[in-house]
Amino acid sequence: MRVVTQTAYFVRQGVANLSRHPLYATVGVLTLTVSLILVGFLGLFLLKANTLVDRLAGGLKLTVYMAPDVTRPAADELAKVLSSQWPEVKEVSYHTELEDRERNLKLLPAELVADLEPELVPAQPYLEVILDVDRLDDVRAEALVKWFSSLNQVQGVDEVLFGSQKIAAAFSLLSGARTLGVFISLVIVLAAIFFVLTTTRLIVEGRRREIEVLLLVGATPAFIRLPHYIEGTLQGIAAGLLSYAVVWLLQRHLLTTLRGEAFLQVPLDLLPHGMALWFLAGGVALGLVGSALGLARHLRFFR
Amino acid sequence: MIVFSNVTKRYPGGITALDSLSFDMEEGEFLFVTGPSGAGKSTIIRLLLAMEMPTDGQILLARRNLRSLRESSIPFLRRNIGTIFQDFRLIDSRTVFENVAVTLEVLGLTSREVRTRVGQALEMFGLTRLARHYPPMLSGGEQQRVAIARAIVNDPPLMLADEPTGSLDPMLAVEVMDRLTEMHRRGVTVLVATHDVALMDRYRQRCIMLERGCRIGEKISGGDA
Numbered sequence: 270m271r272v273v274t275q276t277a278y279f280v281r282q283g284v285a286n287l288s289r290h291p292l293y294a295t296v297g298v299l300t301l302t303v304s305l306i307l308v309g310f311l312g313l314f315l316l317k318a319n320t321l322v323d324r325l326a327g328g329l330k331l332t333v334y335m336a337p338d339v340t341r342p343a344a345d346e347l348a349k350v351l352s353s354q355w356p357e358v359k360e361v362s363y364h365t366e367l368e369d370r371e372r373n374l375k376l377l378p379a380e381l382v383a384d385l386e387p388e389l390v391p392a393q394p395y396l397e398v399i400l401d402v403d404r405l406d407d408v409r410a411e412a413l414v415k416w417f418s419s420l421n422q423v424q425g426v427d428e429v430l431f432g433s434q435k436i437a438a439a440f441s442l443l444s445g446a447r448t449l450g451v452f453i454s455l456v457i458v459l460a461a462i463f464f465v466l467t468t469t470r471l472i473v474e475g476r477r478r479e480i481e482v483l484l485l486v487g488a489t490p491a492f493i494r495l496p497h498y499i500e501g502t503l504q505g506i507a508a509g510l511l512s513y514a515v516v517w518l519l520q521r522h523l524l525t526t527l528r529g530e531a532f533l534q535v536p537l538d539l540l541p542h543g544m545a546l547w548f549l550a551g552g553v554a555l556g557l558v559g560s561a562l563g564l565a566r567h568l569r570f571f572r
Numbered sequence: 573m574i575v576f577s578n579v580t581k582r583y584p585g586g587i588t589a590l591d592s593l594s595f596d597m598e599e600g601e602f603l604f605v606t607g608p609s610g611a612g613k614s615t616i617i618r619l620l621l622a623m624e625m626p627t628d629g630q631i632l633l634a635r636r637n638l639r640s641l642r643e644s645s646i647p648f649l650r651r652n653i654g655t656i657f658q659d660f661r662l663i664d665s666r667t668v669f670e671n672v673a674v675t676l677e678v679l680g681l682t683s684r685e686v687r688t689r690v691g692q693a694l695e696m697f698g699l700t701r702l703a704r705h706y707p708p709m710l711s712g713g714e715q716q717r718v719a720i721a722r723a724i725v726n727d728p729p730l731m732l733a734d735e736p737t738g739s740l741d742p743m744l745a746v747e748v749m750d751r752l753t754e755m756h757r758r759g760v761t762v763l764v765a766t767h768d769v770a771l772m773d774r775y776r777q778r779c780i781m782l783e784r785g786c787r788i789g790e791k792i793s794g795g796d797a
Contacts (some may be wrong), residue, residue, distance in 0.1 A: 271680045278677055289665040479663045485621065486722070487651035488678045489644075 283499025293472045294504065300468040301508030301555050302515070304461035305548055309516040311457045312547075313540065315450050331398040331417055334427040337366070339394060343425050348396055355416075357409060359401035366392045393427060465555050469563035473497075480567045490568040497560045505556025509549035516540065516548075573599040573730065573761045574620065579629035581615050581785070589615040591785040592629065597763065599729070602756040604772050604793060605765045607782035613765035615785075617734045620763075621655060622646045634729075651679060654723030654760075656748075658735035660715045662707040662722075669694070669703040672722045679726060693725040697751075713744035720751055724760075731755055733764045737771060745771055 287294040333351075335344055341363070348361040364372075370392035374382055377390070400413075420429045473480075483493050517540050574597040581590040590612045597603050605613050618624045619631055622638055631638040633649070641649065655661075662671050672693055676686045694700045697717040707715055716736065723731060733752060737745030745768070753775060756762045766772060772779060772793045781789040 274682050275680050277683075278680075476665075478661075479665065482661050482663050483674065483678070484647075485623075485650060485655055485661065486675045486678055487647045487649075488674075489647045492647075492678055 279495040280499055282496035283503060286496055286500045287503060290472075290476070293475060294500075296468060297472055297501075297504045297556075297559075298507045298511070300465055301505055301552055301559070302512045304464050304555060305508055305512035305551055306515055307457050307461055308551065309512055309548060310519075311454055313516065313520060315454070330400065332430040333396040333398060333417075333420060334430065335394045335396065336425050336427045337393050339425045344394065344396060347423070347425065351396070351398060355413060357401050357404045357413060358398055360397075360399040362397045362399075364395050364397060366394050369393060369395055461555070462558075465559045466562055469559035473563035473567060477567055480564075484568075493568060494561070494564060497564055498557055501556035501560030502553050503556075505552035505554070506549060507552075508556070509552030510545070512552065513540075513545045513548035573597050573601070573634060574763070575630070575632040576616070577630040577632070579619070579626045579631055581612070581619065581624065582627045588785050590619075590626070593782075593785065593787055594629075595780055595787065595790075597761065599761055600756075600759050602753070602762045602775075602777045603764070604775075604777055604779040605763065605782060606767060606769065606772060606779055607788075608767060610784065611767075611782040612785040613767070613782060614734050617655070617732050617763075617765055620732055621653060622649055647678070651726065652728050652730060654726075654728040654731045656716070656719050656723050656731070656733040656736045658738035660707070660719040662715055662718055664707050667704050667706055668699055668710070668718050671707065671718055672725050675722050675726050689725055693721040697721045712739055713741075713747065716740060716744070716748055717751075720748065724755060729759075729761060731760050731762045733762070733766075735766055735768075736764065737766065737768060742771075746774065749775065 333347070335347075344363050348363060351358050351361050370387060370390050373390050373392060374387065377385070398417075417429050420426050480493055520540055574595075576593050576595050578592045578594055579590050580588065580592055582588050593612065593616075605616055607613055615624070619626055619638070620633060622641060625639060634652070636649070638649075663674070666674070669690055672690045673686050676689055681689075691700070694703055697720065699714070699717055699721060702710060702714060702718075707718065710718065716739075720736075731752065736752070737748050740748060749764075749771060752762050752764060775793060777793050779791050779793045780787060781791070
């Protein structure tokens, strides 16, 4: 019974604290919201950057053209060597001369194909090598490019085609984006935590008197903490929803603008609504951490 | 009820607030502690509330040695002490009702019990009509009455008052002292720290005189109580 009474009291006080200190409550929610928006945009940036890099890197493949007289077992043997020597090689597939011709025909304009004898279109068997971008870094990419260049001298290989510059650029971009992403993440997350902590401390400082009185009448630290935690949680929920709404609306506005730009080939999807849960969780976590750390210094019995 | 045995309290910087102070106080007794500013009156109250620990000596409160009190026991000690301060120590963001109720809420009483007992306390001090008011809306006398109502609402066996009339006009000061005397008559042990000798002399009670942290004398204050 007493637990129920106390719990009901804590919830009532947590809610009442918000109405007793509307200014503090507003500042608290806004602080959490701004922090979550910063972190939200960071997440969005990283998500989109990853998609962009994946897209760019997803096109990374090599074509090893075989001599027209090469046998299928010889091609399979080379495919096996490629797969076993390079863990970065995700997939090797053999394509016949016929398949190559079909592919080339598709690349030609329709009006030209209509008047063209298919046999006149050059074609030869080839191995298509798809790289696993998750396993590659810029150093390994360079070594791979060198090794594949040397295949030109191997018997049975006619020519190796790959965009070495494209591979190098992609992995340089990927590496740079990862480093920058980690750095920006750290800065923004630290700034958000500092922002929340400073504001919470100021808010709790303004309520020092109240905490002192509660301690004097015999309140335990837990008795003082729990309503603050509930208050922090409620502020976190409000901030989570508010920041999600702001990020979603801004993203929608941004993407609508960018969609007009033909050169942008990035998939322009909106934040899924399930992300709101992450914002809520982030808001609640920040609210709780802020409440706990802000209160800690005031819950001392002795001076 | 209270035993101070050679209690010394020194603050960083070499300030000695109490210097080997000894006195005792029986259960149900009324005691004035008087002296000029800096005599150590407030320090006695702060030590009894375990807001500070003595540098040396022993303090027994209801046979418990405060020096060996665990920090987790302090809230339970304070629940048995009603405290009144010169600056009232009310929570400005809470109504009169909520300020008084807080003493009972820490005890885990139900809302109904809290409502009943706070209602009685407010009625006793003529504060019922002010129940929904906030402290800044009240006069000094009204605020002190709220502070006293908060101090007695849970029927503590010990009442500590630190300059309870310091910021009140003479009429209100007498009213507050009358309330404390009334509580004493009901069996509550009352310790009042005050420098107001004129007011003290209106009541015939035991009085300890301090100066610079030392006990310089003891008397029965004169008066017609």
